[in-house]
Amino acid sequence: MNEPHLIGFLLNIAGAAALLIWAVRLVRTGVERGFANQLRTWLRHSASNRLLAAGSGLGAAVFLQSSTAVAVLASNFVAKGGLSAATALAILLGADVGSALVSQLLLVRQSFFIPLLLLLGVSLFLRSSNDSLRQVGRILIGLALIFVSLDMIRAATGPMVENPGTLMVMEYLGRDLLTAFVIGAAFAWIVHSSVAAVLLFVTLVGQGILPTTAAAAMILGANLGGACIAYVLTLSAPAAARHMVVGNLVLRGGGALIASVLIAVQPALLSYLGADPARQAINLHLAFNIVIAVLALPFVGSITRMIAAVMTDKSPVGLNLEAASALDPAALSRPSRGLDCAARELLDMGQRIEKMLIAVEPLYDNWNSLEAQAIEEQDRIIKKMHLEVKLYLAKIAQQGLNEELSRRSMDLASISTSLDAASDAISRVMLELTQRMHAQGVSFSPKGREEIGDFADRVLGNVQLALNVMMNQNPAEARELVAAKEKVRRVEQKLQRHHLERLREGLVESIETSNIHQETLRALKQINTSFSMVGYPILAKSGDLLKSRLT
Template identity: 75%
Template sequence: MNDHSLINFLLSIAGAAALLIWAVRLVRTGVERGFSNQLRLWFRLSANNRLIAAGSGIGAAIFLQSSTAVAVLVSNFVTKGGILAATGLAILLGADVGSAIVTQLLLVRQSFLVPLLMLIGVALFLRSENSTARQVGRILIGLSLIFVSLDMIRAATGPMVANPGTQMVMGYLGRDLLTAFVIGAGFAWIVHSSVAAILLFVTLAGQSILPLNAAAAMVLGANLGGAMIAYVLTLSASHASRKMVVANLVLRGGGAMAITAFIAGFPDLLEWLGSEPARQAINLHLAFNLLLAILALPFVGMVSTFVGQFVVDKTAVNNGLLPTSALDPSALDRPQRGLDCAARELLTMGQKIEQMLIAVEPLYDTWDAASAQSILDQDAAIKQTHLDLKLYLARLGRSGLDDDMGRRSMELAATSTSLGAASDIIARIMLGLAKRLDSQNLQFSPKGRKEIGNFFDRVQHNIQLALNVMMNQNPAEARELIAAKEKVGRVEQKLQRYHIGRLREGLVESIETSNLHQETLRALKQINAGFSVVGYPILAKSGDLLKSRLS
């Protein structure tokens, strides 16, 4: 092969792999934006049954095209105490199986699927006014591009089958399974998608480029790499959440290493998994994760408890550390840098309020004086941050700001005020409501508590979206945030109607907690509105916001 042909080959493979990675991310983004609330509801309903938890993990991973995305979502539930670490581990084991099923589905297609999926997807995305329909369009476009990228890989690798140099390199990987395993884990980590990595390896095996033993080792290595992605993404999560993710890493990564060693000793066993190399490699991935889930599910409690002994509780370690501020006094004579410092401080403020909201929900079920005091202390700290931020922006304005910087300064001050109000609602109203439930020995009706829990989840999801908008200033996400605010208002009205319906039925629990129920819904709606403020300046700048709703 001459240099020109080699360069064309490398460009073709790199381009096809890049398209595959991006297409998988496109599908995941569509599901996260369009159906994340439904996924969160699945996880909440699976809290009391490990088999249902594993099933919900399978379904979520199929929709999200990623077990890593499931791990991040479940991490939020474990952090706020909505589900136990053992249940979360059961969901992750199911998600690993779901991710393996995804790779099976993406290798089976008909020629008409690509144009059909692309046609419907583009039509939905460009023509639909409904946000959910647009995300369905995004998902269909992503699926069609996955198929296109796999065809590109097959076309690019076709001429390489008989190349002596290729056969020599790939033959070495077939003899050195440890190196193949490490390459598989590293590639999955680099592309941040075990699905994309495994599809690439299996396609190369199907083209007879990659020996079966090497493909099997790389597929198993990608399982370790996929588990490592979730581990790194949740490093700052709570102890319980990290315990769950580390347990999954130990099980999935350790199991992958063990099976690789077993294959090195008994390579003929792969013939049981299919008649063709590609089918054998992809079936190995599914069989490994399915076997791991079956063997580990009965012991998820024991495994998570054991692993928890070796996971450091960073919250406890950091208790003695002094809080730091992003408001750098030395930046006051450099307005743009000063505004960036204020924006960073505002983001930290929003993250602290998010943690307050996560901490207050369990108090509606079981009152804990220490947790309540922690929320009050955090509110006091946020009030001080709000004051410091206003004074910092005022001092920044003394040096003279141009129109754009002055507008940005006012936006930051207004957002700080809205977030401060959200913190006050949690500490003053919601904490008071939880205390009244405890002091009067009251409980919401089962339906009422479930509705409030689901509404909590919806608002928390919107808060996370708002924090993303604060970081990236993305007009598309800002538009999604404002649309979510409108939807929260409609959902709140619907839940109020449901509550009134239970009052008409004469349910004692609903009557006793009526005011507490309605005030909680209103408080959550106000908190959501406080965070949604961050989207308006971005939409005003992009021209997506009407100046008035009056006709």
């Protein structure tokens, strides 16, 4: 292969791989934007038994096309006490199988798939006024682009079959399975998608370029790389929330190493997985994850307990550093930089409120005076931060601001007030309601508690979206945030009606906790409204906002 041809080949294969990575992300983005709340609810309700948990993880990974995304969701649930680490590990084992199943489905080749998916996807995305249908369109477009990228890879790699130099390199990987394993793990880590990595490797082996043993080692390496992604993304999570991620890393990574050794010793084992090399490689990926799930599911409790015993909290003992304020006095003379400092302080306020919201919901079930004191202390800190932000913005205004900076200053002041209101809704409403339940010795009806939990999850998801919008200032995400305000309002009204229906049925638990239930729903709606204010300045600037609503 001469140099001009080599450059053309590298460009084609790189472009096809880039399209594959982007298309997988496009599908995941569509699912997250259109159906994230449904997925969160689905996973939350899977705690009753391990098989249901694994099935929920499998289904969520099929929709998200990513076991990593499922791991992050499950980690959040464990952090807030909604799931045990053992149940979360069962979810993650199922998600690994779901991710492998996605790879199987995406290798189906039908000539009419691409134009059909593009036609339906573009039509739904451009013509539909319903946001969920628009996201369905995004998903269909992403699926079509995955098939296009795989065809591009097949076309680009076709000439390689006849090239002696390429075949020599690939044959070497077939003999050096350790190198192939490391390459597979590294590639999955770099592209942050084990699905994309596996699809690429299977396509190469299907073209006759990559030996079957090398492809098998690279696919097993991609399993290790995929498990490492979730581990790194949850490094900042509480130790309890990381036990299941570490457990999955040990099981999936250790299993991949053992399976690679078996293939190196007995490569004939691959012949039991299919008639042709591509089928053997993709079936290995599915069979490996199924075997890991079947062997580990009965012992998820023991596994997480052992990991909890090994993992220790690495927080410095006796070191209590207060978070430094972002309100730099030296930036007051430079208004633009000073406003940036205020925006950073608001982000810190938002993150503190997020932790308060996570901490307050479990108190409805089990009162904890220490947690309650921590929430009250955070509220006092946020009150102080809110006052300091207002004074800081007033000092910046004394420097003389142009119209753009003046408008930004007012927007930041408005967001600060909204965040303070959200903190009030948690500390002065929800916390007081949990204390009242504890004092009176009452509890929600099972259905009522389920509704409160699901609604709190929906609001928490919007709070986290608002924090993302504060950082990236993305108009598309800001629009999604503001649109979610109306969805939350409709859901809150529906839940209030459901509660009144239970009252008419005479359920004792519903009668005893009626006011607490209704006030909790209203407080959660207020929190959501407060955080949705983050999106309005961005949409006003982009022209996506009328005087009182989205265009």
